[in-house]
């Protein structure tokens with residue numbers, strides 16, 4: 001059975017004055033797909049993502065996310081997606097349990113649901129020892145894993161991850177990606193930006209943005225064939241003008 005498209009983007013454009021940050025991009029993402037959204041610094045990824053999560057109005061073009069139109073129903077989009085970034089994750093001065101309760105409340109979960117989800121999350125992530133500790137005292141990798149789980153509390157159709165593993169050690173990054181696979185296998189779509197090219201290899205499909213445009217979009221395997229490259233880093237370097245850091 002053909003999987004439905006949960007993100008449909010047509011000619012999406014964002015201008016700031018005379019400057020075009022996102023220039024007529026078009027693509028679709030399927031249910032349960034892990035879609036890597038790559039580009040060098042300043043390529044336009046964050047600007048595009050902001051339009052897709054309903055917090056910034058496009059200048060031109062159309063997009064539908066989780067079945068909702070970005071112009072007509074941005075609030076419905078927010079309710080049906082999860083979002084996590086390296087920059088904004090959890091509150092350091094709340095405990096693990098308090099963070100889960102807080103975000104569960106924001107996402108509109110009942111007290112009973114929050115209690116149940118808290119128990120499941122603590123068990124799955126093996127957080128029994130630290131559930132009453134302040135999040136600020138935990139290693140970054142733990143924070144990011146908890147943050148990812150929190151972004152899934154309300155069972156969104158799509159989760160947007162903006163450089164979720166930035167600054168995290170390779171073993172924890174690998175564990176993080178195992179969580180991503182599990183989530184995608186359960187039918188949740190993953191839209192992820194990353195600066196780590198080994199992570200680009202883990203995506204079902206990857207788009208590479210250069211100066212506001214999507215220059216390439218395909219499976220990592222096909223991209224490597226097309227650009228005659230051994231790995232995604234090489235593909236990226238051939239496409240993007242400035243090499244990525246890290």
Ligand code: ATP
Nearest residue numbers: 016019020021039040041042043044045046047048
């Ligand atoms: P990074 O990896 O550094 O986050 P990015 O691909 O997410 O980069 P964007 O943050 O989307 O890139 O920025 C794309 C371009 O748009 C940049 O040149 C940036 O300076 C510009 N830009 C972003 N927001 C605004 C704004 N509000 N006003 C004017 N220019 C902006």
